[in-house]
Amino acid sequence: MDSVTVVVIGGGATGTGILRDLSMRGVKTLLIERGDLASDASGRFHGLLHSGARYAVTDPRSAKECIEENAILRRIGKHCVEKTEGFFVRLEGDGEDYEGQWVAGCAAARIHAKRVDLKEARRLEPHLSRRAVSVFRVPDSAIDGFRLCWQNVASARRYGGEVRTYTEATGIERAGDRVVGVTVCDTLTGAVDSIGCDHVVNAAGSWVGRVASWAGIEVDVKPDRGVLIAFNHRFTNRVINRLRPPANGDIFVPHGPITVLGTTSSPVASADDNVPHVEEVLELLHNGTELFEDLPKYRILRAYAGARPLYSPGEGRAASRDFTILDHSTDGLRGLTSAAGGKLTSYRLMAEKTADVVCRELGVKAACRTAAEPMVEDPPRRLVTRARPFFPPYGLDLAASRLGAAFGPVVQGLQMHPEERRLICECEMVTLAEVESAAREPTTFNLGDIRRRTRMGMGTCQGAFCSLRAVGALVSHDLVADKDGKALIRDFLETRWKGIRPVLWGDQIREAEFQREVYAATLNLDGTAQR
Amino acid sequence: MSACDVVVIGGGLSGLVAAAAAAERDKKVVLIAKGVGAIAVGSGSIDVLGYEAGGKPVARPLAEMGKLPSNHPYARAGKQATAKAFEFFLDLCEKGGFPYSGSADVARWVPTAIGTLKPTCFLPRSMDPAPLEAAKAAVVVGFRGLKDYYPELIIRGLMQVPAYPKRFRTVIVDPEMAGRDVNALDIARWLDTESGRHACIEQMLTGIAPGNVVLVPPVLGTVPNYGVLEEFEKATTCKFIEITGMPPAITGLRLYDLLVSEIKKRGVRIVEHATVTRAVVDNGRCTAVVTHGVDRERTHPARSFILATGGFYSGGLEAGVGSAREPVFGLPVKVPESQSDWSNAFLLSGGAQPFARFGLDVDARLRPTDGSGKAVFENVYAVGRTLSGFDDAFEKSGNGVAVVTGYRAGTLVA
Amino acid sequence: MKGYLYDSDRCMACTSCTVVCPVAAATREFLGPKMVGPALSRFRRPALAPDLAADLCSNCKNCDISCPSGVPISTLNMLSKAEYYRHHRHRLRDWVLSHGQLMGNLATPFVPLSNLAIANPISRTMLGAFGFAGRMPLPAYVRKTFRKQFRALRQQSFPQKVVFFPGCYIDFYDPGVGLDFVAVMQANEYEVVVPRGLGCCGTPMVANGFPGAAERAVRRNVRALQEWTDAGVPVVACCTSCSLTLKQEQQELFDVPGAAELAARVYDATEFLLELRDRGKLKTDLKQLSGRYLYHAPCHLRDQGIGRPGFEMLGSLPGLEISDADAGCCGLSGSYGFKGDRYEVAQAVGDALFKKVRASGADAVISECGTCRHQITVATGAKTLHPISVMRRAFE
Ligand SMILES: Cc1cc2nc3c(=O)[nH]c(=O)nc-3n(C[C@H](O)[C@H](O)[C@H](O)COP(=O)(O)OP(=O)(O)OC[C@H]3O[C@@H](n4cnc5c(N)ncnc54)[C@H](O)[C@@H]3O)c2cc1C
Ligand SMILES: Cc1cc2nc3c(=O)[nH]c(=O)nc-3n(C[C@H](O)[C@H](O)[C@H](O)COP(=O)(O)OP(=O)(O)OC[C@H]3O[C@@H](n4cnc5c(N)ncnc54)[C@H](O)[C@@H]3O)c2cc1C
Ligand code: SF4
Numbered sequence A: 001m002d003s004v005t006v007v008v009i010g011g012g013a014t015g016t017g018i019l020r021d022l023s024m025r026g027v028k029t030l031l032i033e034r035g036d037l038a039s040d041a042s043g044r045f046h047g048l049l050h051s052g053a054r055y056a057v058t059d060p061r062s063a064k065e066c067i068e069e070n071a072i073l074r075r076i077g078k079h080c081v082e083k084t085e086g087f088f089v090r091l092e093g094d095g096e097d098y099e100g101q102w103v104a105g106c107a108a109a110r111i112h113a114k115r116v117d118l119k120e121a122r123r124l125e126p127h128l129s130r131r132a133v134s135v136f137r138v139p140d141s142a143i144d145g146f147r148l149c150w151q152n153v154a155s156a157r158r159y160g161g162e163v164r165t166y167t168e169a170t171g172i173e174r175a176g177d178r179v180v181g182v183t184v185c186d187t188l189t190g191a192v193d194s195i196g197c198d199h200v201v202n203a204a205g206s207w208v209g210r211v212a213s214w215a216g217i218e219v220d221v222k223p224d225r226g227v228l229i230a231f232n233h234r235f236t237n238r239v240i241n242r243l244r245p246p247a248n249g250d251i252f253v254p255h256g257p258i259t260v261l262g263t264t265s266s267p268v269a270s271a272d273d274n275v276p277h278v279e280e281v282l283e284l285l286h287n288g289t290e291l292f293e294d295l296p297k298y299r300i301l302r303a304y305a306g307a308r309p310l311y312s313p314g315e316g317r318a319a320s321r322d323f324t325i326l327d328h329s330t331d332g333l334r335g336l337t338s339a340a341g342g343k344l345t346s347y348r349l350m351a352e353k354t355a356d357v358v359c360r361e362l363g364v365k366a367a368c369r370t371a372a373e374p375m376v377e378d379p380p381r382r383l384v385t386r387a388r389p390f391f392p393p394y395g396l397d398l399a400a401s402r403l404g405a406a407f408g409p410v411v412q413g414l415q416m417h418p419e420e421r422r423l424i425c426e427c428e429m430v431t432l433a434e435v436e437s438a439a440r441e442p443t444t445f446n447l448g449d450i451r452r453r454t455r456m457g458m459g460t461c462q463g464a465f466c467s468l469r470a471v472g473a474l475v476s477h478d479l480v481a482d483k484d485g486k487a488l489i490r491d492f493l494e495t496r497w498k499g500i501r502p503v504l505w506g507d508q509i510r511e512a513e514f515q516r517e518v519y520a521a522t523l524n525l526d527g528t529a530q531r
Numbered sequence B: 001m002s003a004c005d006v007v008v009i010g011g012g013l014s015g016l017v018a019a020a021a022a023a024e025r026d027k028k029v030v031l032i033a034k035g036v037g038a039i040a041v042g043s044g045s046i047d048v049l050g051y052e053a054g055g056k057p058v059a060r061p062l063a064e065m066g067k068l069p070s071n072h073p074y075a076r077a078g079k080q081a082t083a084k085a086f087e088f089f090l091d092l093c094e095k096g097g098f099p100y101s102g103s104a105d106v107a108r109w110v111p112t113a114i115g116t117l118k119p120t121c122f123l124p125r126s127m128d129p130a131p132l133e134a135a136k137a138a139v140v141v142g143f144r145g146l147k148d149y150y151p152e153l154i155i156r157g158l159m160q161v162p163a164y165p166k167r168f169r170t171v172i173v174d175p176e177m178a179g180r181d182v183n184a185l186d187i188a189r190w191l192d193t194e195s196g197r198h199a200c201i202e203q204m205l206t207g208i209a210p211g212n213v214v215l216v217p218p219v220l221g222t223v224p225n226y227g228v229l230e231e232f233e234k235a236t237t238c239k240f241i242e243i244t245g246m247p248p249a250i251t252g253l254r255l256y257d258l259l260v261s262e263i264k265k266r267g268v269r270i271v272e273h274a275t276v277t278r279a280v281v282d283n284g285r286c287t288a289v290v291t292h293g294v295d296r297e298r299t300h301p302a303r304s305f306i307l308a309t310g311g312f313y314s315g316g317l318e319a320g321v322g323s324a325r326e327p328v329f330g331l332p333v334k335v336p337e338s339q340s341d342w343s344n345a346f347l348l349s350g351g352a353q354p355f356a357r358f359g360l361d362v363d364a365r366l367r368p369t370d371g372s373g374k375a376v377f378e379n380v381y382a383v384g385r386t387l388s389g390f391d392d393a394f395e396k397s398g399n400g401v402a403v404v405t406g407y408r409a410g411t412l413v414a
Numbered sequence C: 001m002k003g004y005l006y007d008s009d010r011c012m013a014c015t016s017c018t019v020v021c022p023v024a025a026a027t028r029e030f031l032g033p034k035m036v037g038p039a040l041s042r043f044r045r046p047a048l049a050p051d052l053a054a055d056l057c058s059n060c061k062n063c064d065i066s067c068p069s070g071v072p073i074s075t076l077n078m079l080s081k082a083e084y085y086r087h088h089r090h091r092l093r094d095w096v097l098s099h100g101q102l103m104g105n106l107a108t109p110f111v112p113l114s115n116l117a118i119a120n121p122i123s124r125t126m127l128g129a130f131g132f133a134g135r136m137p138l139p140a141y142v143r144k145t146f147r148k149q150f151r152a153l154r155q156q157s158f159p160q161k162v163v164f165f166p167g168c169y170i171d172f173y174d175p176g177v178g179l180d181f182v183a184v185m186q187a188n189e190y191e192v193v194v195p196r197g198l199g200c201c202g203t204p205m206v207a208n209g210f211p212g213a214a215e216r217a218v219r220r221n222v223r224a225l226q227e228w229t230d231a232g233v234p235v236v237a238c239c240t241s242c243s244l245t246l247k248q249e250q251q252e253l254f255d256v257p258g259a260a261e262l263a264a265r266v267y268d269a270t271e272f273l274l275e276l277r278d279r280g281k282l283k284t285d286l287k288q289l290s291g292r293y294l295y296h297a298p299c300h301l302r303d304q305g306i307g308r309p310g311f312e313m314l315g316s317l318p319g320l321e322i323s324d325a326d327a328g329c330c331g332l333s334g335s336y337g338f339k340g341d342r343y344e345v346a347q348a349v350g351d352a353l354f355k356k357v358r359a360s361g362a363d364a365v366i367s368e369c370g371t372c373r374h375q376i377t378v379a380t381g382a383k384t385l386h387p388i389s390v391m392r393r394a395f396e
């Protein structure tokens, strides 16, 4: 049995943020996550680093929090934030009154909202609806949740923080009114273990209630399901928000080469079901088409769903996006803190407040430093220049920012072994060296893990080419446990399929036919063997 | 455009075979194609029927076709035409200097790039797997940098095949290619050159011995002949077997090139890069089809029309939300009412995918029918993947259906 | 042009285009059409700096011909090249090669002096320094341009008119083809019109990344032809790159009013004649010909979706023996093969064709495209002809 000071349950933005914060304060912390990092809400979200403008009217406190955290994250999270800025666009027929309230709300929260001349707006975003009547510019940005979690961990590791993925907490061990450990289960092998600790932080997102219930404590986190659509192209360079009271399908966020439209909002009993439905997709498309008239012509890559961990009495959108830190010593149990609710934009603040509580209990005096220090260093200029010839156009900048500390070794590999330069994923420009680097991470077990670290398989062909290549290369380098690689390929294609199935028309049905021609007709991955 | 007997719409395998069969009967044929068909990047093995509906392997494809439902394309074409079609196909390849071998009577299992075996029937000689079954050991040749073939992956899979050797060795050949990534086509082009062949043989000889069975990616030249194969066999006295794999799988490209030149020889006129957008119809007959090239419409009159436009991949079928259509003639394509019934929860579910079976219903003369089973046009025939009632990827029958229905239509047209 | 964003969305990564790209076959420095076109286009909008991955693309359009998805790959390539050169300077060589009309206007008054300048070893070396392929002679300027000769020609007047679009190649290098066209049309009771104000079609400017100049050329041509297209008169070109540009490229790349109306009237010369023949409007008492010819289909003809009308026409002329070389791209692709750093690529691309030509023992190689003919002649020494020149012999 291992033993640490604090165990954090949950490897989303909140959990990894707490891991980083505590580690930076010198607290020996281990994070456990039942799947891969960012495999839930923090990877199944919209990717909008809110300026707060969205909440300017409905939730002024959130708005203020957002703009403050937004500024901090742009600074410390340079490599996971794309400073796109955002537009708020009022269309013909959208209430003018709301615009007035919104402008006032922004001003009150100190969110810089500046009116943009319509002609200028169209020049900047030529695909935007002709029905736009007012446009404002706000400091919205795009943020990559996978990278955010990874970079939090990378930073935490420098301070001694540790992570175990595919490790599920199954119980809280107590001695009297004190927490003494967590029971865990290896979700890949089923092996059960326990980890001793002085304090447990419950950062299980939508499952916070479930974890707390093991200690006999009720925390009423209400999962709120949201569906998003990823499009094949970046048809907007800015975050586009509809300037009206928040509703379904009125935000577009560009991420690298793609654009994400979202979202819906519906309270659900369980956050475990993350398969999107056709009806949800159609609703989003319907609403989104008001902002981008050509939307039906744009190719959808896939749809995905996540659950917001809402914590408050109300339901759905009316509920606050705010967070609450619950020190359960008030419930009679010492050594358990739950971080409930929140949104990704304010994850750092939420982590800070949680760590404050934990440190107070542990008697640690160190103050929070997460806002002061960048999560990962910029790669040295000279290294970037040296690396340029090894990457395809655009590949270098993508790799430099997603690799963090691994960039140096990857470049080294590319320089010494030219065959490592081959693109395993031609849609997202991911080289073999990067795939191998991700595969060597002790927390990597399958192609999905590699995907979340590299974006492999997230582009146009949705895994049609890269899954064979990645597995082939990994098998050759003995980097996978699977004995013949087939299961890895199949599992990867099946998880991609979950998101394609609800958008199975237009070009995606063509791509699906093509994928099956490759993996079923040519490679017979589906059929039983002879004899 | 000048009038002709037959317009074939589509330049995939089914269209090419249909054009060849019609031209063989001295019809004046025009073949119109928007782009190349699946065969140009596919593996070129002619799968006939690998699995029955329940997922059980089919040992004797031709014999077991009798059990297929009546709406299956093979059933529509009929047993006699099916057998004749394969004869015709073999003859075409023979005449083109690239003879295929095999028969539809027995399934043959070929090794793939992920180390599985795939049931098929007709193969170029370079893909014949027989020597592997007889061997005690085999060698897998890889090429440095080649990104779609990994010997280790292939070996791990093949080791599990009971009838196969248990000992495999790897030989890596370095084609010394700089610049962009290496695919099978690059290697095949390298082996098209004499210096490439020599360098490759020399390197292989360091790891193979006379009499070895040698598995290689599909790289034995781009040209539809056995020149490279024979030179390799002669220089090494080994048996070579090309493995099927990812696009671009050069084995299909060879067959494509062969068929194109064969139909040209038979006087078929080919119109490339033109999309047929609609038909001119008169009283239950189609009198002409209209293409849209880069600029404007053009009319192509003919006496008969063969629709060989493929499935969703090639645009022979198009799907919107909850509906699918055939874009040239506007023929009906039946689909389940609810979009969620279009597909299975798993992509590779081990069963047929509903959407893969979408397509055109036809009568016994391969003419698309309306809801009541009546031919919509008396002189329009549909062939290949555009037909309904089969999931070629699941049952492993894509190229087989294309050959059989293409041939059949070619013999039916007036 | 408006559609390019979603047109590149249609790509399935099937690799069909990669298989047919002659430049990718010839050089490993070129990433191939799928990568350079649709794949990279996904990254071009977010990117701060444009890329030059398309620089090696010759705009031959074989990729477009093969694509099962209708992705306008070559157009994406040309757009990205244009974007690059909006931010970067061109080489002088590319300017010269893409402004053939201006160069022609400057050079023809001084023929044969200007040709000497191009052909003599010293200036060839100097041209090499500018980035021209020393081993690839530029075609020689003629003393009298087609238009000059045409103006001097006395045509018989007929009620049926056809507009002829000469383009640079015929105007400055190969006026004979234009005259042959006029003769064929006259024999079939058509009067040929060459409106004032026509110039270069713009394609060399597009291929070399001068979109601004190309657009100006397009506007000027559309204006010059408007009166005729309004009247429904067909516009015919003997150069396949010109006809392709007038039909397609100028519409895909620019937003010029009247371009679509013009495109609807444009014909390649052989296409026009074949259509007349099929409508029974050509003379049928043809002269008996003789000779064995090899036919090469220019890529820019194949792209037009009209088959091989020249080959078909010739095949039906009495006494002629003609076979299709069927050997792919010649490699020159307009101005491409004239560039020093492209020469090797261009020669490698054309190699299969050259071999076919040498082995054929044909009396001449027939091809619609002037630069294809130039490339074939320089590489193989074979005599080359435009189909219209052969037809003239049958009709006159
Ligand atoms: C559709 C949608 C769109 C959104 N858009 C935005 C947006 O644009 N901007 C924004 O700021 N916010 C957005 N949010 C909100 C934001 O995504 C979440 O608030 C945030 O990601 C929550 O992070 P978390 O770490 O608390 O939860 P999660 O990311 O869900 O992490 C919790 C983790 O705990 C793990 N876990 C659960 N139980 C156990 C256990 N027993 N043992 C071990 N591990 C366990 C889970 O596997 C999970 O990985 C969106 C949310 C949704 C659903
Ligand atoms: C990558 C891949 C691998 C495969 N591997 C195998 C295998 O190993 N074994 C096997 O047996 N089968 C395989 N298949 C399946 C098999 O190749 C196809 O089922 C078969 O070739 C279909 O042929 P087709 O002629 O019906 O259609 P396609 O090959 O799809 O051809 C359709 C043609 O019609 C043209 N077209 C479409 N619409 C129009 C229009 N409106 N106007 C003009 N032209 C039009 C297209 O451009 C194309 O030329 C594979 C398929 C793919 C894609
Ligand atoms: S236009 Fe020609 S050279 Fe350019 S990518 Fe296409 S096929 Fe290759």
Ligand code: SF4
Residues within 6 Å of the ligand: C010, C011, C012, C013, C014, C015, C016, C017, C018, C033, C034, C037, C038, C066, C067, C068, C069, C070, C071, C073
């Ligand atoms: S041929 Fe068309 S669909 Fe296929 S890879 Fe090229 S651009 Fe994409």
